[in-house]
Amino acid sequence: MGLDERVVDVGDHVDDGVPHAHDGVLRVGHLVSRSKDGRGYPVRSDALTSAGGPVTAPNPTAATGEADRYRLPRTVVPSHYDLVLEPDLGAATFTGTVAIDVEVVEPVDEIVLNALDLEIDRATLVGPNGTRLAGSVTYDADTERALIDIEDAAAPGRWRLELSFRGELNDKLVGFYRSTYVDEDGATQTLAVSQMESTHARRAFPCFDEPDFKATFAVTLVVADGLTALSNAAEIADEPTDDGRRRVRFATTMKMSTYLVAFVVGPLEVTEAVTTRGGVPIRVAHPRGKGHLAPYALDAAVFCLDFFADWFDIPYPGDKLDLVAVPDFAFGAMENLGCVTFREVLLLIDPESATQPELERLVDVVAHELAHMWFGDLVTMGWWEGIWLNEAFATFMEMLATDAYRPEWQRWVSFGLSRTAAFDVDALAATRPIEFPVISPEDAEGMFDLLTYEKGAAVLRMLEQYLGPDTFRDGIRRYISTHQYGNTVTTDLWDAIEESSGEPVRRIMDSWIYQGGFPAVGVDLEQDRHVVRLTQRRFQALDPKGSEPDATEWSVPVTLRVGRGDESTVERVLLEGDTTTVDLDRPADWVHVNVDGAGFYRVRYSPAAREALLAHRGQLAAIERYGLVDDAWAAVLADELDAPSFLALVRELAADEDDLSVWQRIAGGLGALDRLVPAPAREAWTATVRALARPALDRIGWEPAAAEDERHRQLRGTLVSLLGTVGADDEVVARSRALHDRHLAGEKGLDPALVAAAIEVVAGSGTAEDFDAFAGRVRAASTPQEEVRYTYALADFPGAEELDRLLAMTLTDEIRTQNGAFVLRRALLNRENGPQAWAFVQSHWSEISERLPSMSMVRMVEGVRALSTPELAAQVEAFFAEHPLPQATKTLAQHLEAMRVNVGVREREADRIAAAVTD
Structure with a gap:
């Protein structure tokens, strides 16, 4: 998923x-x-x-x-499900029957399986000789189970459990739920969609809803005429019913877990199939009128399925593959065998108007689900x-x-x-x-x-x-x-x-x-540069209310590059215990630890080793230069480096840096410092940012070159966004506004990276009139990516009235529930108006909790980490002491600790960075 x-x-x-x-x-x-x-x-x-x-x-x-309260007994084991579902989209209900072939392992007079928000109307256990044992059903809501008492004990052997049931197509984006979209004619269309992971199959049909109860599934969907019906396996029959509906039957799946069962019913169109080298047909199912946005995903899917079949050296285990764009979806995508479901923004795309990260994200998600x-x-x-x-x-x-x-x-x-x-x-x-x-x-x-x-x-x-x-x-x-x-x-x-x-x-x-955390690997060159000394200790950000890091150690696979002049060699060593040494056959000029950034550890160089490395940074790969910035900012969070020293490193690196990822990390650090700068030093601060980033933008220019690669184009967008928001560069803001006006006017051929950056820049200084234009663009967006860009950018506006309008929208259908948590989180991150957003979240907590999918609540709460004044932080902690998130207890604790870390950074570094830019 x-x-x-x-x-x-x-x-x-x-x-x-x-x-x-x-x-x-x-x-x-x-x-x-x-x-x-x-x-x-x-x-x-x-x-x-x-x-x-x-x-x-x-x-x-x-x-x-x-654990026994939630684990099913192993006295009855399923092997096959015959499942029939009849959704009524207008009434938002469904009925169904399921016949489950089971093996009774030992004599039982009760069968326990999972069911939630379902009414089981009939239960019968049928023996191989035709014996029929009636069952009565009771429910345990706390453990999400149905208990079926059998009238007589069932002997060990093969039986078939027959159940009829009914339920509602809910609006919580889990189980069997409803989703809607507005078609090209302005009419609202409704779908029924499944999302079973992790424990939501029990909301769609009674089942043994644990991953090791694998079985095969034969699904039949009885649907209104004119609707598309999809499931995991290939369609094998489509027959009319006596009441004008259609009975669509699908082939039996491979043996699999319940959380992978899928069905989709609704007014969807399906592309023509394209076939992989291995003969697997792949299609994209999508809301009507959006087929022109499907080819890119199809191309990526064909490549990925062939790539994985070769890499694993095992053919794809399904008989077909449908990729389904769902208008309302709580996750990014879900790996249902043969019927993968996606958010529209992660499947439907126009490559001519999409940015490089948007294209990359789509391919990532397609590849992720197909690897599953x-x-x-x-x-x-x-x-x-x-x-x-x-x-x-x-x-x-x-x-x-x-x-x-x-x-x-x-x-x-x-x-x-x-x-x-x-x-x-x-x-x-x-x-x-x-x-x-x-x-x-x-x-x-x-x-x-x-x-x-x-x-x-x-x-x-x-x-x-x-x-x-x-x-x-x-x-x-x-x-x-x-x-x-x-x-x-x-x-x-x-x-x-x-x-x-x-x-x-x-x-x-x-x-x-089995251990949380990670080490910081210390690096020093000793004995006339003939020995590299490596040490480890746990790295931890400094929580003003926290404790010192413990003495946890790891078995650390360390890769290091040893440089001599223009040449270098790579060494590998397993760092176990607190110290190890690497003996070199001749002196090193410099050493870089964590080759290609593949190690999950921070690196701390001695002053001499660091100076030598920076002098040879031109020999480092982009990801290794990225690591220098990333490790330095982490040291600020741990109070091992002060903010002015971080800024000095950034100045040194930015002078000749031209990699997108390195600049993204620089921009992240500058954005963090931007939150700390007191008002009297703000003009000097923005001038500092302009001095850092404007030369890089001037080097690459505003106009993309014909042979320019996509990462270089995206670098331009990153620099424009940084300069237009954090740097308050008047020229960049003016040019961004002019570019955005051309985009709103429908001009074709504009660079997508610049358009996306211009949206951010305009929002960051936007007026009420701009807000109206953005909101209108959300409704009229031509692609899912544009809709999301403008939706989220609404949270960046500086005006309090505009933010109030947006916050109110999150409680209505103007903001889809799948996006609501992220809009609120981004509003909490608004540098000027985050406290206003927090006041809204507190006062509307019950409404927000009822409206948003359960799992997305903790995503919204992530934004509180930006509330880094002691007074606001105390409010946040007190609120969540009374309003826990049981589905994300550990993640909430992480958000609150990160907030305290940011409070500490503000208290330590605000005056330091102000002095550094005004001296």
Whole structure:
């Protein structure tokens, strides 16, 4: 499943591929290896010994039987579902029947399965000889289960459980729900859509809703004539019914988990199929009139499916693939086998008007979901604590596939932004291990955060680069081939890679998976530059109310480049314990640790090593220069470097920097400092920003060159946005306004990166008239990307009245519920009016909670981190003491800690940076 937001505010950050202003606050995320029976956690005796003892997997059920409240008994096991659903879109209801082939393992007089918000009208257990046992149904709402009492005990053997049921097409974007769009004629059209992950299949049909209860599914949808019906497998029959509807039957799926079952019914159009090299037909289903926006995604999907079939060395496990654009969708996308659902903005696109990040984001999400067809669908975690591995691996694979699809985008370089977002979460005392015990559905929902996706992908990338790509891939192939159609635990993966590589993979990875946090690796050149000394200690941002970092240690796969003149060599070493040394055969002029930025650790150079490295920075790759800026800003958050020193580093690097990602990170740091500058120093501050960034814009010019690559075009947009917002550059603002006027007038051929930047710049100084124009453009947008750009930019306006208008819109259908949380979060990030947005959130908490999807609430709350005055921070903490978020307890704690970190930065650095720019 793709998160609704992935790259989080580290400069030109991206929500669904949309560039934002440079608000620069500390970011945190939004979204434990069991034994085969799902009850205990295996730990090898050679597990890494840390300062606190061996790194071992936690056992959530050793002390209590709490997990048993939510785990179904294994006395009845499903093997096949015959499911018939009849949705009534007008009434927002559905009825259904399901016949489940089960194996009764031991005599039972009660069958327990999952059901939520359903009424089961009839239950019968049918034996192989025709015996029919009636069942009476009761419900346990707390554990989301239906208990079926059978009139007589059922003996072990094969039975069929027949159920009839009914429910509502809800408006919560989970289970079987309704979505709407306005068609080209202005009429509202309604769809019925499913979203089952993590534990929402039970809202659509009674089922054994746990990932290791794999079964096959034969779905039939009875729908009104004229509607499109889609499910996981190929359509095998479409027959009229006696009442004027149609009965659409689909082939039986492979063996899979309930959370992957999908059905979509509604007024959709479907493109002609295109076929992969392996013969898989791929289509895009979309709201009527939007077929012209589908070809780019189709092209990417064909490439990715072929790429993954080759990489895994196993054919795609489905019989067809539909990519479905859904108008209302809580996540980014969902990897239902053969029927992948997406937000429109992540599937439908006009490549002529889209920015490079928007195109990249679309390919990323398509690749992510298709990687899941193997890693997640074909091989599935045994229980929800393993969801990190599905999502982390799919995130890793999206980078691999996108980089192969468009090498010029330098996807592993731009992944630095995602890694930074994960670093920012993991630098908090309130972080968590990547894998942790999951007991309840709320626990499962809490897994979908940046630690699961971005940190997980980052540590996989670190392992891949340490072992070598071919060795890593061989281990993955062994894992997939061994466990296809089954369920696994995390250690199954490490063991497969260890067998292929001969390296202590489980020992290395246990230290990263079962411990929160990460190290800062210290670097020094000693003994006349013949020895590189490496040390490690836990890195932690400074929370004024927090405690000192503990003595946690990791098994750190370190890569370092040793430079001598214009030549360099790469060394690899496993840093275990607090110190290790690398002996060199001859003196080094300089050394750079973390080659290609693949390691998930910060780097701290001694003064002499740092000076030597900066003198040779021209020999560093872009992602390595990015790391210099990123590590320096992290040091400010940890109170290891002051803001003026960070600014001095940026000045030095910016003088000749021309990489997009490096400038995005510079812009993020400058945006963070922008929040600290007192009013008397603001004019001097904006002049400082202009002096830093204007030479870079002057070097590349305002007009794109014919042969210019997409990243260079996006760099221009980043610089324009930085100068027009943080730098308050009058010329840039004027030119942006003129460009935006041309865009509103319908002029074709304008550079998309400049148009997106101009929208940000105009919003940042916008008037009431501009607000009206933006709101109108939301309604009249020609692409999903333009709609989202203008929707989110409404939160950047400086006027209090305009913000009031926007905040009121979030409680109406003027802002889709899927976007409402992100609009409110961005309003909280508004440098001038964040407190006003917070007052609105407090006073309308009940309405917001009722309206927005449950999982998106914590995304909205992320914005409180920008409220970095002590008075506001105290208000926020007091409010959430009374208004917890049970579906995201840990993430909320992270948001609050990050807010306190920002309070501390303000208190330490505001006067320092003011003095630095006014001297």
